[in-house]
Amino acid sequence: MRSVTTRPNTKGGTIIIGVRDASREVVQLAVFDNRIEVTSPGGLPGTVTVNNLINRQHSRNPLIAKRMFEMGFLEAWGLGIDTIISWGKKTGKKPPLFKDDEGQFTCVIYATPEIPSANMPWDGLSDKEEKLLGLFAEHTRLTNRQLRELCALSKTQVHTVITRLIKKKLVVRSGKGPAAIYTRSPGGK
Secondary structure (H helix, E strand, C coil): CCEEEEECCCCCCCEEEEEECCCCCEEEEEECCCEEEEEEECCCCCCCCCCCCCCCCCCCCHHHHHHHHHCCCCCCCCCHHHHHHHHHHHHCECCCEEEEECCEEEEEEECCECCCCCCCCCCCCCHHHHHHHHHCCCCCCECHHHHHHHHCCCHHHHHHHHHHHHHCCCEEEECCHHHCEEEECCCCC
């Protein structure tokens, strides 16, 4: 069973909420005036590191994750970090900070604005969207398989990201299924 506890944060934040599971480990959500810190015990799973966490995914329990996806509790695989980064870009916030140390992983989500930069390509796109879109500078036509190989992403991740790029009218799909070919939209950015 899980329980939620609330207590004052001695670091100057508003509250800390701990979610305790059967293993007695606590996920902490610390709310500050200028940021939110989510700390998860156990560190990053598998071969995931802070440096590759955008492009790599690993489920601690793939059977449970698959079932939750099938039941509609998960919208897509491996997009949590993308969502955080994309939200920050869309709202002009400072990029999130990811720390993996002493057997715990922490994500710091800032409420403060980022200092504007003139060289931010494709404003409003997630890192995975930018990465896939960038491939079309070197390749005029790509298949799902080629995109997966070039980006080291799963089939589901590529499908989800390429679908978003199609909806944004930045990429065009020709054909269906495994034979589908993707090209850069002529009217795209």
